Amino acid sequence: MRIVVLTKPVPDPASGGERLTAEGRLDRANSPAVVNGNDEYVLEKALKLVEAAGEGEVIVLTMAPATAPETMRKALAMGATRGVLVTDPAIGGSCTVATTRILAAALKTLEFDLALAGVDTSDGGAGVVAPGVAALTGLPYLSYAATIEPDAAAGKVRVNRITPAGYDVLEAPTPALISGTQALGEPRYPSLKGIMAARNKEIATLSLADLGIDPATVGTAGATTKVVGSRPPEPRAATRVVRDEPDEAARQVVALLAERRLI
Amino acid sequence: MAGIWVHGEITGDGSLAKLSTEVATLARALAAESGGADVTGVVIGSDPAGAAAELARYVPRVLAVTEPATAEHAAGTIVAQRLAALVDEHDPDVILAGAGPEGRDLAGALSALTGRGILANAIALRGSPDGPVATHSVFGGKLITESALTGGRGIVTIRPNTVTAEPAGSAGKVETVAPTGELAQPAVPIVDRIEAKGAAASIDDARIIVAGGRGVGGPDGFGLIQDLATALGGAVGATRAAVDSGWIPYSQQIGQTGKIVKPQLYLAMGISGAIQHKVGMQTASTIIAVNRDPDAPIADFADMIVVGDLVAVGQAILAQLRERSG
Numbered sequence A: 001m002r003i004v005v006l007t008k009p010v011p012d013p014a015s016g017g018e019r020l021t022a023e024g025r026l027d028r029a030n031s032p033a034v035v036n037g038n039d040e041y042v043l044e045k046a047l048k049l050v051e052a053a054g055e056g057e058v059i060v061l062t063m064a065p066a067t068a069p070e071t072m073r074k075a076l077a078m079g080a081t082r083g084v085l086v087t088d089p090a091i092g093g094s095c096t097v098a099t100t101r102i103l104a105a106a107l108k109t110l111e112f113d114l115a116l117a118g119v120d121t122s123d124g125g126a127g128v129v130a131p132g133v134a135a136l137t138g139l140p141y142l143s144y145a146a147t148i149e150p151d152a153a154a155g156k157v158r159v160n161r162i163t164p165a166g167y168d169v170l171e172a173p174t175p176a177l178i179s180g181t182q183a184l185g186e187p188r189y190p191s192l193k194g195i196m197a198a199r200n201k202e203i204a205t206l207s208l209a210d211l212g213i214d215p216a217t218v219g220t221a222g223a224t225t226k227v228v229g230s231r232p233p234e235p236r237a238a239t240r241v242v243r244d245e246p247d248e249a250a251r252q253v254v255a256l257l258a259e260r261r262l263i
Numbered sequence B: 001m002a003g004i005w006v007h008g009e010i011t012g013d014g015s016l017a018k019l020s021t022e023v024a025t026l027a028r029a030l031a032a033e034s035g036g037a038d039v040t041g042v043v044i045g046s047d048p049a050g051a052a053a054e055l056a057r058y059v060p061r062v063l064a065v066t067e068p069a070t071a072e073h074a075a076g077t078i079v080a081q082r083l084a085a086l087v088d089e090h091d092p093d094v095i096l097a098g099a100g101p102e103g104r105d106l107a108g109a110l111s112a113l114t115g116r117g118i119l120a121n122a123i124a125l126r127g128s129p130d131g132p133v134a135t136h137s138v139f140g141g142k143l144i145t146e147s148a149l150t151g152g153r154g155i156v157t158i159r160p161n162t163v164t165a166e167p168a169g170s171a172g173k174v175e176t177v178a179p180t181g182e183l184a185q186p187a188v189p190i191v192d193r194i195e196a197k198g199a200a201a202s203i204d205d206a207r208i209i210v211a212g213g214r215g216v217g218g219p220d221g222f223g224l225i226q227d228l229a230t231a232l233g234g235a236v237g238a239t240r241a242a243v244d245s246g247w248i249p250y251s252q253q254i255g256q257t258g259k260i261v262k263p264q265l266y267l268a269m270g271i272s273g274a275i276q277h278k279v280g281m282q283t284a285s286t287i288i289a290v291n292r293d294p295d296a297p298i299a300d301f302a303d304m305i306v307v308g309d310l311v312a313v314g315q316a317i318l319a320q321l322r323e324r325s326g
Helices: A037-053 A069-078 A096-107 A129-137 A192-198 A246-259 B018-033 B049-055 B075-090 B101-114 B221-232 B240-244 B275-281 B310-325
Strands: A002-006 A009-011 A033-035 A057-063 A082-086 A114-118 A141-151 A156-162 A166-173 A176-180 A203-206 A225-231 A240-242 B003-008 B038-045 B061-066 B094-098 B118-122 B124-126 B133-138 B143-149 B154-158 B173-177 B190-195 B208-212 B235-238 B265-269 B286-291 B304-307
Touching: A002 A037, A002 A096, A002 A129, A033 A037, A033 A069, A037 A057, A037 A069, A037 A114, A037 A141, A037 A176, A057 A069, A057 A096, A069 A082, A069 A192, A069 A203, A082 A096, A096 A129, A096 B101, A096 B118, A114 A129, A114 A141, A129 A141, A129 A176, A129 B075, A129 B101, A141 A166, A141 B075, A141 B101, A156 A176, A240 A246, A246 B286, A246 B304, A246 B310, B003 B018, B003 B049, B003 B075, B018 B038, B018 B049, B018 B094, B018 B124, B018 B154, B038 B049, B038 B075, B049 B061, B049 B173, B061 B075, B075 B101, B094 B101, B101 B118, B101 B154, B118 B133, B118 B143, B208 B221, B221 B235, B221 B265, B221 B310, B235 B240, B286 B310
Parallel strands: A002 A057, A002 A114, A057 A082, A082 A203, A114 A176, A141 A176, A240 B304, B003 B038, B003 B094, B038 B061, B061 B173, B094 B154, B118 B154, B208 B235, B208 B265, B265 B286, B286 B304
Antiparallel strands: A009 A033, A141 A156, A156 A166, A166 B190, A225 B143, B124 B133, B133 B143
16 A cells, blocks of 8 residues: 655644745745644544555655755654655745646656545645646545545545535545545654654655756746735724623623624 | 636535525626626536526526536536636636635646636635736734736635625526536546434535534533524534534534634634634634633634623523524
8 A cells, every 4th residue: 555645834823923925925934834734634544544554655745845854754753654855946936736737747756556635734725736636647536535445455445525414425446636634533643763763764855857847837937826915904893801690691692693683 | 808707516406506606796796897707607517407597697697518427426526627628618717616625626626727827715806907806814814915816817716705695687598518628537436425414504604603612511512502503593613622522523613624614603602712713713704702711812803702601601692592583
């Protein structure tokens, strides 16, 4: 069982340090990076599946600035076998179209049974890269997974996709690309042994030239979207604090609901 | 602007998604601000007639494409390939879609296939001489940004509850169009559909959400949350702590690794309002919190916080709501 996990270093949402550069891009240097939350759930699932299979490897694939190995080490410490980092000075400022093209090209250089990605990232939050990569690589795409059950002997994978009513059970031949959710289960903490082992694990790098992509078509130069303005949000009105007994407090809540035509 | 297209999303029962009616309403406003651009709806599915007729109440022209494969296969990639072929053929400037799970799958594949950029998860949209300008809430709500598409052309996905859906003055025409292009990407069969037990009302586009956190105390406590939601005609939401504790399914989780919602009313019961939850609900129009702790973070961004026991206060609110509806 060989599984590629697409992971992205994102600014730590809990740090409060995120800001834009003067050019309207995310200032990645200014905020501590962590592995994107939804990527950790699929990584955990990948580790469990390979452990259950008793053989194979988990490859972490990341497109990021050259400092990314710091973040990738955490994934390796959790148990991933090796990393592949796509990095190039020309990549900075890439839009989702360029990101999708680059990741699809990088994925094509790897052999795998499953490629997994989190359903979205906490920084951009678009949730469009995984379906785009599937479209460009021609892989079957199974999204919003709550469960992932490969059948190696049959060369198939089964996924419970979250729907408003419950689940759609999807089945596809492997290799396939799956986007996964928190419902896959809590990620493990790296053990001390894992952290030590991660120091010596391989992180191979790929440049745009390695992937045959013209630098002029990606990054800021090739961006299909642009931030044209930013402002702080409108301040919310001051909070009304109600400390009355339940019946009186409830009266005030219901009065506010009525005043705002919510009931 | 040559043309604005609206993707009409078909729900499980074959009707048009509520989100698509909002997107269509927004498309008309964008067209008016863009020198009277043409607005065209596109509905693609195994039986698109009903949803297409519904979408025609909102836009002057709807293309209905019958694609049998979506009946028993995951629809997103199939619809994206059919739509990409139509976009290549008719070359609209802007394609609008909903920013729910289906819209994201669609927009991602459509963007990759057509090379067009995406402004994702817009919370507002306006026309400009240089094309549509989308508003986003980023960095956990600390910043509002405005973004444009290079050359004014591309895809925009719209969050639920951005506008109130309003049908157009006169109904539009539905044109039947044969599917074009080829389905190069393997279709993924749906081998079974599982109805979740006690599936709760969807929070994605709910107008009112009553949400519970750790303070609710257990699955039984969510009974009161559900009763309040029912009395208000809303849906039940939850924090990650409540979901992780197994009190309520993940489909109801709001926040960083759950859903981002924008209801008219967010009634937060026993929710402290940590950043991971705040990012999912802070754009709600009215936020009312019930919490024991007057210093909980939610006190900083709620319109009203009731300091007290959530069961006692919740039951009092419920009793008064029931009295009103009598």
